[in-house]
Amino acid sequence: MKNNSKLTLPKDGIEGLKENFSTDAVSGFIVFLLALPLSLGIAKASDFPPIMGLVTAIIGGIVVSFFMGSKLTIKGPAAGLIVIVAGAVAEFGGGETGWHLALGAMVVAGLVQILFGVFKLGKLADFFPLSAIHGMLAAIGLIIIAKQIPVLLDVDPAMTKGKGPIALLGSIPQFIMHLDPKATIIGAISLAIMLGWPFIKGPLKKVPAPLVVLIIAIPAELIMDFQHTEPAYALVHIGNLLENIKVNVDFGGVAQIGVFIKYVIMFALVGSLESLLTVKAIDMLDPYRRKSDTNRDLIAVGIGNTISAVLGGLPMISEVARSSSNVNNGAKTRWANFFHGFFILVFVLLASHLIELIPNTALAAMLITVGIKLAHPREFIHTFKIGREQLGIFLVTIFFTLFEDLLVGIAAGMLLKIIIHVYHGASVTALFKAPVVVSFTDDTYLVEIDRAAIFTNYLGIKSKLEAIPPGFKVIVDLKGTKLVDHSVMENLHHFEHDYTQSGGTVQLIGLDNHVPVSEHRLAARVNSALA
Known part of the structure; x- marks a missing residue:
């Protein structure tokens, strides 16, 4: 085993770019292949224009890299925020109006995140009980699965309109009765690849599973001629990047002050928590054992979120799957995050027509895989092994998140934990x-x-x-x-x-x-x- 204390730390800044150009560029390219389809899928599932997922990833890479306080994390749209973003769009009126008004709450939340960093609140994650945080993430996973199953089956979106996660899960038999056979086959194969890829051994394992899905799904879609034989909702539509880059934010949502404040809190709080937890996890994977400046990283993410929301993009965090891939592919510095955003920008400018060949069922398969990871049975088993009271907090957080929202869920989990502490003798x-x-x-x-x-x-x-x-x-x-x-x-x-x-x-x-x-x-x- 290597003695990490004797490793020479990679340089930062321009010197770091020169020293680690090849390793960071290669890792950034591999992460780009992973981030491209996921960013599209997250945006679509959040009821945002799909291209805005790519806008978020571009800003998270090209802009945020210059401010971030962590060396190896990848900044971009997160599946864990889908529930909040889609909820905001719906409560602000839905459709394009809901998107524009939700952006207003996101801009303010980005500014709040900057203040979190300025006032040294990078330790925020330590205030929340871990079982409640994991319960919140598991609930998010279940909601993602519920919302993406009808997309995987390519049913008419009108069938899912106005349904919450419990109603969506209850409607699965109805969705199956109305599935589209051709699109569902691609979705099922894509899901099998995503779930089975971790068991692949040898050099092939290094190829990102989402890339394998696209390599199979796009030719299959072309062979079946989706553009002429399937409804418009079967394929991704992104439009022109340059035409979409403008000030899209609308602060008219302030008129619904209660809803506006609720979503500012949720965007700022949940986004910051997820980001800080990822930074902590990636620091432990860093072969050089560098410790991130969490306050500076919150400021960087807040700057990225503010710019992204003004232009119409999604909220971003330090995303755990892409960051883990970055470490595993040998990244040395934050330039890898820059390259991941740069490659997405180049691809969108030069090959956007290829993106519009992606079946939505393939993107749904990728997101369902994310949901399964968040709500995997091993999370329940692991929590139970820590203690029955931890499982209780975990399940209460899930229950209230599913039936109310994330803020109520995590508050209920914290309240139960405080009650348990008082029961065990802790004074007020x-x-x-x-x-x-x-x-x-x-x-x-x-x-x-x-x-x-x-x-x-x-x-x-x-x-x-x-x-x-x-x-x-x-x-x-x-x-x-x-x-x-x-x-x-x-x-x-x-x-x-x-x-x-x-x-x-x-x-x-x-x-x-x-x-x-x-x-x-x-x-x-x-x-x-x-x-």
Whole structure:
């Protein structure tokens, strides 16, 4: 195993471009092949003009790369925001009017994200319980699947109008009765490729699965002559990029102030959470163990979202699948993100006619695969193994997200977790503040935490931990806590990982009397001695 501390860090800026041009350009090209169809599909599923998904990816690559605080993440439209974007379009009146008015809320949300970064709220993700975040993402996955099944079957969009996710799932038998055989065959084959590709071995595995889908779906569509034998909704229609690039935002939605504020909060909050979680995950994959500046990254994403929304594009985040592919393909610097946007721009300008040969059923297959990953049964099993109370929070978040919306869902999950903490003995004052005493002796920092270490007070604990200089021995003593929840256990694990990379050591003590709620190593723990 390589000693990462001895690796020479890639240069940044223009010097980094010269030094890593070939690796970053190749990785950017491969990510472009992955991002192109997904960006189209996400835009279409969000009830935005499909070309706006590409506009978002172009801005996320070419513009945001110069501001971002992470080295290897890819910025672009996210499947996780489809539910919010489509909901905003619908509540603002639907169709083209709904699109223009939704953009107004997105511009304000982009400015809010910039302020998040300016006021150092890059640690925002640590405030929300992990089980509620994962429940929110699983609910989003289920909604994506529900909305894309009729597209996969190429049924008339009029059949799905006004139906929520539960009604869409209940209407599957009706959709099957009205499916289009030719288009559905392409969709089914595309879905089989997307689901089966991870099991492929050898050099072929390096070819992005969406590219394989397009290589098969476009010729199949041409052979079956979709342009003359199928309804217009069977194929993607994007139009001319230069004709679509203009100020598309309309702030008239402010008249519906309640709806406007709700979507500003959802765009800013959910987009920031997803982006920050991706940055944290990709930092752990970075072979050079570089730590991203999350505040700067939020500012960069906020700038990208503001520009994108003014021009008519979707909200963007640091997208996890494309970012993981970027790391796996050997990217060294943020120039890989720039190249991914550059290649999309070149392709749209020179070969947009090829995009309009893509069957919508193929794009639906790609999005259903994303939905399956978000709501995979292993997510439920993994959460249950951490603890039954975590599964309860996970399921409550899913339930309220499906039947209401994302804000209600994540609020319900957080409320249930607070109730569970109070049941386990956490005092009301301990919910929001944990006494933390830091002392220094010789080469050791002792961090003593009292009362409770839980998600609602972890930001205070984290600020004390982050103030400790690198390279020392750190002992975190939890014997004075009544309760340590799963979110804190996992965050302390991440702190140990990051601090060890800086040359120090971390030791957790004081948990001898704490009884874990499950056998999982990061399960919540209740202090039996203080019961």
